[in-house]
Amino acid sequence: QVQVVESGGGLVQAGGSLRLSCAASGSIFNAMGWYRQAPGKQRELVATITSGGRTNYADSVKGRFTISRDNAKNSVYLQMNSLKPEDTAVYYCRASTVVDGYWGQGTQVTVSS
Secondary structure, eight states: OOEEEEEOOEEEETTOOEEEEEEEESSOOSEEEEEEEOTTSOOEEEEEEETTOOEEEOGGGTTTEEEEEEGGGTEEEEEEOSOOGGGOEEEEEEEEOSSOEEEOOOEEEEEEO
16 A cells, blocks of 8 residues: 655745655555645646656746655655745645556645744
C-alpha cells in the first residue's frame, strides 16, 4: 500500500522561508515532485526531481525554491525562500512509479503581505 505524507506548511510573512517535506512508502518511486493549488485555480507544477537528481521548476519559482531528494528515505523536500503572497496555496507531493502516480493529502502554505 502506497502512502505519501507531507509536512512543513504554515503561515509566513512575505520574504520569509519554509521547508516542506514529503515521505513516500510502499513502492519504488522514480520521480517525485511538488504541485500546488490556489483557491479557484487549477493545480500546477512547482518542481520535480528524478531518482537521478534531474530537476524541473516552474518559471514562477526558479531562483527561489529548491527541490531535493533522499532516495534512501523515499523523501523529497522543497526549500522555499523569498516567499510571496502569490505562493499561497495547498502544496501537494506526488510520488510516481513507472505505472502510476500517488498524491499526498496536501499541506497549506499561507504567505501574508
